[in-house]
Amino acid sequence: MAVKKITSPLSPDVSRGLRTGDAVLLSGRVVTARDQVHKYLAAGGASPVDLKGLVVYHCGPVAIQENGIWVVRAAGPTTSMREEPYEAKVIRDHRPGAIMGKGGMGDATRDALRTEGCAYLHLTGGAASYIARTIVSVEEVYLTGFGQPEAMWVLQVEDLPALVTMDSRGDSLHRKIENSSWKVLKQILKNPFP
Amino acid sequence: MVTLIERTDSDLPDDVCDALARACEREPEGTVARETLRIILESAALSRNSVLPICQDTGSILAIVRAEPTKRVFDIERALREGLRHLTKKGMLRQNCVDPLTGENTGDNLGEHVPQIHFIPTPAPATVSLMLKGGGSENMSAQYSLPDSGLDAGRDLDGVRRCILDALFRAQGKGCAPGIVGVCIGGDRASGYLLAKEMLFRRLDEPNPVHDLELLEERVVEEANGLGIGPMGLGGRSTLLGARIGLAGRHPACFFVTVAYSCWATRRMTAELDEEGRIARWL
Numbered sequence: 001m002a003v004k005k006i007t008s009p010l011s012p013d014v015s016r017g018l019r020t021g022d023a024v025l026l027s028g029r030v031v032t033a034r035d036q037v038h039k040y041l042a043a044g045g046a047s048p049v050d051l052k053g054l055v056v057y058h059c060g061p062v063a064i065q066e067n068g069i070w071v072v073r074a075a076g077p078t079t080s081m082r083e084e085p086y087e088a089k090v091i092r093d094h095r096p097g098a099i100m101g102k103g104g105m106g107d108a109t110r111d112a113l114r115t116e117g118c119a120y121l122h123l124t125g126g127a128a129s130y131i132a133r134t135i136v137s138v139e140e141v142y143l144t145g146f147g148q149p150e151a152m153w154v155l156q157v158e159d160l161p162a163l164v165t166m167d168s169r170g171d172s173l174h175r176k177i178e179n180s181s182w183k184v185l186k187q188i189l190k191n192p193f194p
Numbered sequence: 195m196v197t198l199i200e201r202t203d204s205d206l207p208d209d210v211c212d213a214l215a216r217a218c219e220r221e222p223e224g225t226v227a228r229e230t231l232r233i234i235l236e237s238a239a240l241s242r243n244s245v246l247p248i249c250q251d252t253g254s255i256l257a258i259v260r261a262e263p264t265k266r267v268f269d270i271e272r273a274l275r276e277g278l279r280h281l282t283k284k285g286m287l288r289q290n291c292v293d294p295l296t297g298e299n300t301g302d303n304l305g306e307h308v309p310q311i312h313f314i315p316t317p318a319p320a321t322v323s324l325m326l327k328g329g330g331s332e333n334m335s336a337q338y339s340l341p342d343s344g345l346d347a348g349r350d351l352d353g354v355r356r357c358i359l360d361a362l363f364r365a366q367g368k369g370c371a372p373g374i375v376g377v378c379i380g381g382d383r384a385s386g387y388l389l390a391k392e393m394l395f396r397r398l399d400e401p402n403p404v405h406d407l408e409l410l411e412e413r414v415v416e417e418a419n420g421l422g423i424g425p426m427g428l429g430g431r432s433t434l435l436g437a438r439i440g441l442a443g444r445h446p447a448c449f450f451v452t453v454a455y456s457c458w459a460t461r462r463m464t465a466e467l468d469e470e471g472r473i474a475r476w477l
Contacts, residue, residue: 062250062252062286062287063285064284071285073246073247073286078330079330079333081368102367103367103426103427104427122426124230125426125457126234126459127233127237129237129240129244129248130237130240146299148288149288150299165428174427177428178366181363185421188359188421192352193355194406
């Protein structure tokens with residue numbers, strides 16, 4: 001697989017040019033936002049960071065402070081679908097360069113990715129140590145009132161491997177797999193057990 | 195107790211690792227499925243060797259204590275709670291307990307009914323089984339009441355099979371496939387979920403004592419892997435590492451099938467304790 005190197009913030013051209021199936025190595029600034037931050041932003045709450053062009057990451061890390069410096073020990077993706085009710089509005093209001101998480105997202109997000117020229121990056125769920133190794137530093141942590149896992153972490157990452165699974169043309173690998181597995185399931189169920 | 199929690203959190207059980215390694219071998223070179231499983235195996239090895247959490251979602255905590263009904267049980271409970279608080283502070287566990295009313299994180303993994311500790315009076319020696327189960331996979335668990343006309347599932351093993359395959363189809367990659375399902379046939383709404391989760395303690399290389407259930411387990415795994423959902427739902431041959439199915443007596447009016455979905459990072463360990471409450475051996 002040929003791998004594209006991309007750096008966040010992503011320019012509109014880069015975001016729009018990402019294609020489902022592209023393997024990427026992501027560097028630069030990534031901002032975590034999960035359930036509470038999404039609910040807050042979708043309700044019109046101000047973002048402490050200008051998200052324009054940045055990668056918004058569905059993640060609640062394990063982090064501790066060592067001598068006043070935050071160290072991220074584990075930081076894999078959480079299930080993105082939970083942000084489906086909010087994501088389209090977040091994309092339209094804040095114009096991030098990409099959304100990153102696991103498991104893919106639904107039709108509302110797919111439409112927003114298309115109209116706003118954004119993409120969805122997929123990471124391997126549970127590969128928390130592997131991913132944490134690519135986190136170079138914690139720049140800042142905001143919205144800590146939501147609790148440490150739900151706070152907004154601004155991270156610097158280097159060569160984080162991801163797969164584009166939804167793109168600005170409306171393609172979705174998740175939709176494709178769901179459709180094909182549904183067809184197989186219908187066939188399988190024709191033969192009863194035992 | 196700290197050792198038990200820390201090991202459960204960082205050391206993926208050998209039978210699960212073996213199943214993942216076999217799954218990786220099955221996926222063709224150069225595919226997303228193989229690369230995903232390679233990353234999973236590398237990350238799990240890194241967590242084991244560096245004593246780091248396998249997943250940043252260090253899960254909700256289920257402990258099953260089997261011990262003689264003496265005052266020692268309280269010591270075990272206290273040690274467990276202290277261990278959780280200590281390891282949360284140390285960055286081995288994420289703060290995973292939120293007050294559902296205020297939305298506030300308790301910050302130490304302790305709260306109302308958290309952790310869940312179930313005590314089963316048993317002759318000595320005492321054992322503690324610990325499971326750290328991620329929230330994403332917990333969300334993919336499901337309970338069915340048969341008959342279910344939508345699934346064309348009747349009150350028989352074929353009906354059970356239909357429920358399990360439905361749960362797996364709905365989960366797609368959202369529960370971090372390739373997962374493991376623990377299944378309880380029977381019981382009530384409450385016991386079904388607990389027993390389905392307890393099934394996840396059974397090793398993947400142990401045969402089911404009930405022959406018909408073993409056949410069903412094999413069938414479901416084969417069919418699930420044929421769905422093409424694959425690792426993380428990105429396509430491939432590895433959707434399910436194993437199915438562990440158990441039984442509970444049911445009320446004549448009820449026929450529940452409860453499917454506990456667990457991610458590839460199925461973290462569970464059982465330790466036998468000595469008289470002083472130290473770990474005597476791993477089971």
